[in-house]
Amino acid sequence: MTLDHADTVPLPPEEWAAHDGVPLLRTLAGALIMLEATTDLDSFSLPYPPEAQRALDRTVLAYLLSEEAPPAGLTELADRCRTLPLAEWPLSLPPDAIGPEDRLLDEESGRPTELCHEWAWRTPDAAMEFRDRQIVRAALRMCREYGDEEAYTAFRGLLVHRPVLTWSEMYEAVEDNVLEPVRDLIRQIYRPVPDSYLQDGLYTCCDRCLTLLVPTQDRDWWCERDRCRRQGPAPAGRRILRETAGEVFQLERPLRQFVTGPGRAEADLERELSALGLDVRMWPGYDAYDLLVTFPDGHRWAIDVKDWAHPVFLGRSSRPVPHQPPYDEAFWSVPTHRVLAWPGYIAAFERARPARARELPLLSDTDLVARARSRLRTLREETDRA
The missing domain is CATH 3.40.1560 (type ii restriction endonuclease, domain 2)
Incomplete structure (x- = not known):
């Protein structure tokens, strides 16, 4: 069943939150991101985590109300999120809600897409303060209290150009005098990298966007940034040997999504305009x-x-x-x-x-x-x- 676009007049932004398909997509996106952080998206066992169970229940209801066969469990739901464009789901959504090929999980890697992260973090929710904005505001406040604009510029540069840090690089960053106003914040937003990023004992960064690449089953690479994937196969860049580097850290995903990603685009635009x-x-x-x-x-x-x-x-x-x-x-x-x-x-x-x-x-x-x-x-x- 395709989307209901009988009403082609765009809904006012404030009416999106109450539209019946919007809360479901927000719930589903949030559950997928939570599951990626806590378990393997390809294998689940009962009882499901409460947020995942809620997403499954609401999706099953949407299918039943449309008289279509619902997913039999969380594994099948995740498979549909990967293989079935949202335009083919039995959802009633406002115009402009999704594109024709949008998916919540990437077809190749099975990981949440950038769009999935936006649905989880950018849909209307008055009780929610976006994590990336929270961090940026905190950095601004700290640097203004120090009266040090250079510190804020250096902080933004760190997030844009160095989303991945080894243990020694993390030490250097928090001990950098220029970054002194935000050193505690840096410790909070760089998180230990899980083993799922390892291949042959190495962490590998994308040569284009500098974020960590995810190894695929065929021993290739997958980049989390849409822009990189559309440019072709992910180019392997910096390689970090865990045995010698010790613990490796990367920026938390909201900051990679909404600060590092746009920051790379900002740097590209700066280069073109300067040229x-x-x-x-x-x-x-x-x-x-x-x-x-x-x-x-x-x-x-x-x-x-x-x-x-x-x-x-x-x-x-x-x-x-x-x-x-x-x-x-x-x-x-x-x-x-x-x-x-x-x-x-x-x-x-x-x-x-x-x-x-x-x-x-x-x-x-x-x-x-x-x-x-x-x-x-x-x-x-x-x-x-x-």
Whole structure:
């Protein structure tokens, strides 16, 4: 049974939470993430954990109400999450809720997809404070109390460029004088890496996104980042021998998802804009926004980079870009692969924007660089005419 899209008028964001398919997907996504952290998603035994049992019960009910055969147990439910696109589930969902090929578990690895993490963490829940925002706010508070913007910039750089640390690297980070205001926070957010990441006694990092790769049954690699998988087979980069490195740590998943991932996109965008000859400053004003770009005529752009799979979740989170440090134009930017993967991504984002962000433009990084190149060309032409 396919989704019920009889009502093609987009629902207001505040009505999503009450829509009958939304709570089920949120419950199911949360259960899958919990199960991945505590057990093997390919094998379960009774009694199931309460959150998993609740997800199974609600899914079975949805199937029975649609007069379709429900999953017989948690193993079959996980198999459907991996093999069956959500568009083929008996769910009544609002328009723009999912894309045609969206799944909660990756087909190849069986691990929660980035979209699964967004459903678990970004759907409406007034009692929930997003973990990544909680950590970033804490870092900002600590660095402001020290009056040290450099410490915050270094902290963000650590999360973006070093999501994996050996024991000795962790020691160096917490003893770094520049990072002194946030050293206790660093200890909290880097977690020991489980053995499931090991292959032949080695931990292996992705050469593109720097996160740890997951070994597959055919002795290949799987990367948790959608962007990397769409670029082709995961390239093995840094290798860490557990026997000599001792304990290895990685950033907790919410920070890898919503800080490291976008941070890599920010670094890519900084590199492309700098290559055009523009002056680019990262995370200005204690991370008021991500990039401050200054053109030769003094015109300034403020850019916030968002690497989200779901355009509606992104749209609902949108807000005006802070006005300090000052700028002339402001944009949100999303990696091009997100726009290509979800037909109508920009339009879905725009429909979901709250009134406060109605004028906020969202551009793909490709379009943003093209706009910068066009503006530079116009400036040169004006200079030549003068």
